[in-house]
Amino acid sequence: MKVHVDRKLCDNHGQCAIAAPDVFRMNDDGVLEYDENITDDQVDEVEEAIDVCPVQAILLASD
Amino acid sequence: MTTTVEAPYFNISDPAFAMHSEAVRNARERSWYARTNYGIAVLQYEDVSKLLKSPKLRQGSARWPEHNGVHSGIFYDWWTKNLLVLEGEDHHRIRRLLNPAFSPKMIASLVPRFQALANELVDAFIDKGRCEFVQDFAEPYATRVLTILLGIDENEWPKIAQLASTIGLALGVTLKQDLWKVEAAVEELYAYAEDLIKDRHQNPGDDFVSKLVLANRDGDRLSDPELRNALVLLIFGGMDTTRNQLGLAMQSFMHHPDQWELLAQRPELGGKAVEEVMRINPTVTWVTREAVEDFEHKGLTIEAGTTVHLFTQVAGTDPRAFPEPQMDLLGEHAAHYGFGGGVHHCLGHFVARADMSEALPLLAARMSNPRIAGDDEWMPDSGNTGPVRLPITFDKRS
Numbered sequence: 200m201k202v203h204v205d206r207k208l209c210d211n212h213g214q215c216a217i218a219a220p221d222v223f224r225m226n227d228d229g230v231l232e233y234d235e236n237i238t239d240d241q242v243d244e245v246e247e248a249i250d251v252c253p254v255q256a257i258l259l260a261s262d
Numbered sequence: 263m264t265t266t267v268e269a270p271y272f273n274i275s276d277p278a279f280a281m282h283s284e285a286v287r288n289a290r291e292r293s294w295y296a297r298t299n300y301g302i303a304v305l306q307y308e309d310v311s312k313l314l315k316s317p318k319l320r321q322g323s324a325r326w327p328e329h330n331g332v333h334s335g336i337f338y339d340w341w342t343k344n345l346l347v348l349e350g351e352d353h354h355r356i357r358r359l360l361n362p363a364f365s366p367k368m369i370a371s372l373v374p375r376f377q378a379l380a381n382e383l384v385d386a387f388i389d390k391g392r393c394e395f396v397q398d399f400a401e402p403y404a405t406r407v408l409t410i411l412l413g414i415d416e417n418e419w420p421k422i423a424q425l426a427s428t429i430g431l432a433l434g435v436t437l438k439q440d441l442w443k444v445e446a447a448v449e450e451l452y453a454y455a456e457d458l459i460k461d462r463h464q465n466p467g468d469d470f471v472s473k474l475v476l477a478n479r480d481g482d483r484l485s486d487p488e489l490r491n492a493l494v495l496l497i498f499g500g501m502d503t504t505r506n507q508l509g510l511a512m513q514s515f516m517h518h519p520d521q522w523e524l525l526a527q528r529p530e531l532g533g534k535a536v537e538e539v540m541r542i543n544p545t546v547t548w549v550t551r552e553a554v555e556d557f558e559h560k561g562l563t564i565e566a567g568t569t570v571h572l573f574t575q576v577a578g579t580d581p582r583a584f585p586e587p588q589m590d591l592l593g594e595h596a597a598h599y600g601f602g603g604g605v606h607h608c609l610g611h612f613v614a615r616a617d618m619s620e621a622l623p624l625l626a627a628r629m630s631n632p633r634i635a636g637d638d639e640w641m642p643d644s645g646n647t648g649p650v651r652l653p654i655t656f657d658k659r660s
């Protein structure tokens with residue numbers, strides 16, 4: 200599965216990094232970094248991140 | 263570095279200090295920050311946005327009880343262990359366990375009840391052509407939405423509203439004097455929370471509190487005291503804010519009758535209406551942070567321990583970010599920070615957005631030409647603001 204964050208929408212709130220720390224993290228500058236390719240056992244976490252993103256910027260697609 | 267020398271100054275504890283003022287707007291034009299009697303205040307959009315999410319800053323309200331001479335007791339324990347003031351993994355762990363109950367799907371399922379509630383409240387005053395908007399709509403709506411969400415008996419709402427407001431006294435500088443009242447209110451709300459938790463342990467369903475009781479993340483769960491603390495925080499954080507924001511929305515629309523008509527004709531703009539009102543006329547006008555370590559921002563050294571007020575309301579009309587800052591439901595605007603931002607971004611924003619975006623178009627569809635009837639009373643225009651009393655008259659739409 201592939202994660203995509205719409206960078207035009209993303210406002211670096213970091214809620215995804217709280218919900219799914221294995222996939223999303225905030226760098227020292229407070230800017231989002233994330234893994235695009237995730238494993239099946241990370242899907243639940245990413246779905247939680249999708250739900251909590253305040254601006255709904257995260258998408259998950261099958262590759 | 264010239265900005266350091268020239269930075270404007272505000273005494274933000276002065277009762278005459280007002281957010282919606284020429285002085286604050288002028289300061290924003292000259293400088294990205296101002297000095298205050300208690301830390302610095304950030305004024306421009308770009309800097310508020312950046313610093314709100316900066317890992318160099320943490321929640322500034324954590325030591326509020328201590329600053330006011332309160333070092334122990336039931337209020338102290340509630341405050342110092344709640345999500346709003348926790349940081350790092352202590353915060354994230356609780357937030358992760360609370361999150362699933364706030365999913366957009368969960369909230370969407372409540373929308374029909376929000377609509378029915380709004381109509382019921384309007385039915386009670388629509389034929390009179392007048393109402394006291396806070397007492398007749400904003401307060402019962404905001405409170406009953408929370409009782410619906412938490413599954414508390416809706417008839418209990420006046421009691422819950424009163425307890426939540428009493429805890430609100432804790433945010434005032436008279437905390438020490440009011441402490442006994444605040445503590446009694448926390449204790450009473452704890453009793454409601456404990457009843458709910460006990461009941462859902464025995465009869466779990468697919469409602470909001472059951473979700474929290476059952477929340478489980480890699481074997482980790484909320485203890486009953488943690489959940490009790492969180493439920494009281496939701497009541498405290500969700501009621502007065504929503505009530506005040508609805509009152510401010512009414513005020514903004516009364517200043518912009520064309521926008522009210524537009525909303526009446528196009529109810530699908532309800533979401534936009536909420537965003538616009540929260541951008542130009544938010545109830546939470548600033549959030550406070552504290553520097554964790556020394557760092558530099560735009561040539562200014564901010565030392566560890568410095569209090570940093572982020573003036574989110576002032577940022578919301580900064581012409582640098584909003585070339586056309588006036589209220590416009592059809593405009594495309596940058597995000598506002600009326601729900602804060604970063605790790606402490608409002609947990610209940612989907613709830614508040616969903617309930618207000620139903621209420622506003624419904625009100626517009628039923629009342630035309632709303633206007634202030636006089637005898638209105640307002641909280642100070644700083645900190646958390648809104649109407650105390652807002653009598654209005656209107657024409658009933660047929």
Ligand code: HEM
Nearest residue numbers: 345346499500503504507546549601602606608609610614
């Ligand atoms: C119009 C209504 C509301 C407004 C304007 C509002 C505003 C805010 C703001 C500005 C913050 C961040 C404070 C800070 O960073 O210091 C916040 C946090 C919070 N809000 Fe709201 N809120 C509203 C409704 C709600 C509702 C309905 C709930 C619960 C159902 C809620 C629960 C919370 C919680 C739990 C936090 C703490 C989050 C954390 O620290 O992780 N709020 N809210």
Ligand code: SF4
Nearest residue numbers: 209210212213215252
């Ligand atoms: S939660 Fe959303 S806005 Fe925040 S960093 Fe993640 S993707 Fe960006």
